[in-house]
Amino acid sequence: MRLSRLSSLRCARRASLPRLCILVVILLGTVVLVDLIPRMVIVALEPRETAYWEAWEEAYVNREAGDWMPWLKEKAGMTGRRWRTVLFGRKSVNHFLKTECANLVQTYEPLIREELHWWEQKGITKDLLDRSTDAKVIIYQDKVYLSHGSERARLIPTYHSLIQRVRLRVKLPDMVIPLNPGDEPLALLRRELDPPTPIFSFCKLSNFSDIMLPNTIEGDVFLRAPDKRAFRPKSRAGPKDPRLPKAVWRGSTGGFGGLVKGRAALLNLGLQRPDLIDSGVLDWDVNRYGDDGGRLKEKMSFGEQVDRYKYLVWVPGNCASVRLALQLASDAAVLKIDSPELEWYYPLLQPWVHYIPMTANETWCNLEEAIGWAEAHPAKVAQIVKQATDFALNYLSARGRDCYFVQLLDAYHKLQRDRVSLGSNVEYTPEWSCC
Numbered sequence: 001m002r003l004s005r006l007s008s009l010r011c012a013r014r015a016s017l018p019r020l021c022i023l024v025v026i027l028l029g030t031v032v033l034v035d036l037i038p039r040m041v042i043v044a045l046e047p048r049e050t051a052y053w054e055a056w057e058e059a060y061v062n063r064e065a066g067d068w069m070p071w072l073k074e075k076a077g078m079t080g081r082r083w084r085t086v087l088f089g090r091k092s093v094n095h096f097l098k099t100e101c102a103n104l105v106q107t108y109e110p111l112i113r114e115e116l117h118w119w120e121q122k123g124i125t126k127d128l129l130d131r132s133t134d135a136k137v138i139i140y141q142d143k144v145y146l147s148h149g150s151e152r153a154r155l156i157p158t159y160h161s162l163i164q165r166v167r168l169r170v171k172l173p174d175m176v177i178p179l180n181p182g183d184e185p186l187a188l189l190r191r192e193l194d195p196p197t198p199i200f201s202f203c204k205l206s207n208f209s210d211i212m213l214p215n216t217i218e219g220d221v222f223l224r225a226p227d228k229r230a231f232r233p234k235s236r237a238g239p240k241d242p243r244l245p246k247a248v249w250r251g252s253t254g255g256f257g258g259l260v261k262g263r264a265a266l267l268n269l270g271l272q273r274p275d276l277i278d279s280g281v282l283d284w285d286v287n288r289y290g291d292d293g294g295r296l297k298e299k300m301s302f303g304e305q306v307d308r309y310k311y312l313v314w315v316p317g318n319c320a321s322v323r324l325a326l327q328l329a330s331d332a333a334v335l336k337i338d339s340p341e342l343e344w345y346y347p348l349l350q351p352w353v354h355y356i357p358m359t360a361n362e363t364w365c366n367l368e369e370a371i372g373w374a375e376a377h378p379a380k381v382a383q384i385v386k387q388a389t390d391f392a393l394n395y396l397s398a399r400g401r402d403c404y405f406v407q408l409l410d411a412y413h414k415l416q417r418d419r420v421s422l423g424s425n426v427e428y429t430p431e432w433s434c435c
């Protein structure tokens, strides 16, 4: 409303352009009336979605510093997309893949075939889908419904919003998408069945049949506020890198992964070899682990980690740690611990090309060797950093992820044998409530 008033003031002064001004005022008014007000009402009625979006925006908008540009850009992009949808309709899946994802489809094809090979023979029947008691997103006649699972867990709104976001661009065919509400892979536990009950998770071990979908918790890693961005436009890795020749790690003790799988070793190294690594944990359960002995540390933003240190360590937590996307997009080298945890894009990653590999267990980690190698080969490290950033731009940007997700859903829906119907206990979720 304030904008409209401003335009009117300016209009009053420039009497020579009254018609154009009136048009602008009418346009602005229409956007406010038709777009913003209904969405605000829906969002007010849907506190769950709002809470999620707030958290997501928090991840990359630095509100205290008043840096609203990434947020505004994202919002403007979404508004534009919604209006394009209203005016021109949405692309079909085929058209979308052909026009927006042409250079990615071939790369993604084998990954997707591997994810879905369990159902290649027998397909996915309604009986199979009905076995899943978790939350499901149902796409039915171009509308999105949510069927609540036995428990409502934190990741469902993330996936639901991702589906809504993608649907603003692409007309998705009818399908049922069972979702894993947590961050442990589930499907091995249910492998008494052949084929297994399908379930979408963001992470798994390679012997699980969970279908991996992209996790968008970190938002678009290239769209974050400067202090939360690991990506700097100019890579500084190389022989003249002025940063400390040390690794950094901040994280949580995290669920069943806990301090096993290398986190404990990294924390101990932080105490014994502060010349090698600045490691610290952000939460600490005294009853479980005893005194923290100096392991508990202050949070350090990604921007600060990359500004200070040459090397970022990746270790799995509950399952894979989603920060790998951010780390690859950064201009510090990633020291990735070999582990069986996977996110959707890991099969495309190559050691010594995109990251420096390490091994670790609860008590031991060859960090010294890895840093020794890196310090002796600065030009090679600069090349790895550059290749990792290119990888992230290609595959982990919003476009790269959306393309993978649409291609995956397309292949998945083709395996469904029965027509989709809406059961009881489903909730219609209007697309305006998202984004």
Ligand SMILES: *[C@@H]1O[C@H](CO)[C@@H](O)[C@H](O)[C@H]1NC(C)=O
Pocket (backbone or CB within 6 Å): 205, 206, 207, 340
């Ligand atoms: C699945 O893989 C994990 C990690 O490689 C391993 O620890 C576990 O024993 C495997 N489970 C089965 C049933 O193969």
Ligand SMILES: *[C@@H]1O[C@H](CO)[C@@H](O)[C@H](O)[C@H]1NC(C)=O
Pocket (backbone or CB within 6 Å): 360, 361, 362, 363, 364
């Ligand atoms: C960790 O790995 C090292 C080196 O391979 C080995 O000596 C040590 O016993 C392992 N520790 C555990 C707890 O598996």
